[in-house]
Amino acid sequence: MIKKEVFKKINEQIKLEYESAFIYKQMSITMATKGWDGFAHWFHEQYKEEMDHAEEMINYLITRGETPVLFDLKKPDLKLEGVLAHFEKAYEHECFVSKSINDIVALAIKAGDYATENFFRRYVDEQVQEEDSVSSIVDRLKLVNGDAGYLMIDRQLGRRE
Numbered sequence: 614m615i616k617k618e619v620f621k622k623i624n625e626q627i628k629l630e631y632e633s634a635f636i637y638k639q640m641s642i643t644m645a646t647k648g649w650d651g652f653a654h655w656f657h658e659q660y661k662e663e664m665d666h667a668e669e670m671i672n673y674l675i676t677r678g679e680t681p682v683l684f685d686l687k688k689p690d691l692k693l694e695g696v697l698a699h700f701e702k703a704y705e706h707e708c709f710v711s712k713s714i715n716d717i718v719a720l721a722i723k724a725g726d727y728a729t730e731n732f733f734r735r736y737v738d739e740q741v742q743e744e745d746s747v748s749s750i751v752d753r754l755k756l757v758n759g760d761a762g763y764l765m766i767d768r769q770l771g772r773r774e
């Protein structure tokens with residue numbers, strides 16, 4: 614049995630994963646409409662990853678004999694100008710998600726729920742990677758000057774698998 618407060622926190626995380634997916638999908642749509650196909654692809658891959666995380670967490674709760682509950686999702690509220698602002702927002706969002714994951718691990722440890730602690734540690738590692746990969750894109754975007762440089766990075770990110 615999962616303690617009530619741990620269950621509640623994981624359920625909220627599932628909602629956050631879906632909201633993250635929607636944020637990235639909206640960003641992907643915006644990039645696609647501006648002709649940045651590589652950036653659109655990168656955000657679409659990000660969207661798929663977040664959907665997978667939600668799915669994995671749902672399955673985890675089911676495996677533990679719990680019944681996950683889905684919530685209303687917040688509409689992505691993104692009034693962003695330009696490519697760099699999108700990636701800066703993505704970085705900010707990943708830091709927010711990292712904090713939320715860390716809170717789950719801390720709560721699981723406090724509750725003596727080592728299964729949940731173990732399960733969520735993979736996301737602790739993954740968030741380190743996420744923050745690093747987004748911040749390095751932000752750095753590269755800042756390094757280049759103008760659309761020619763952006764086009765080069767757009768091509769690179771278009772190859773993300």
Ligand SMILES: [Fe+2]
Pocket residue numbers: 630633662663666710
């Ligand atoms: Fe995620």
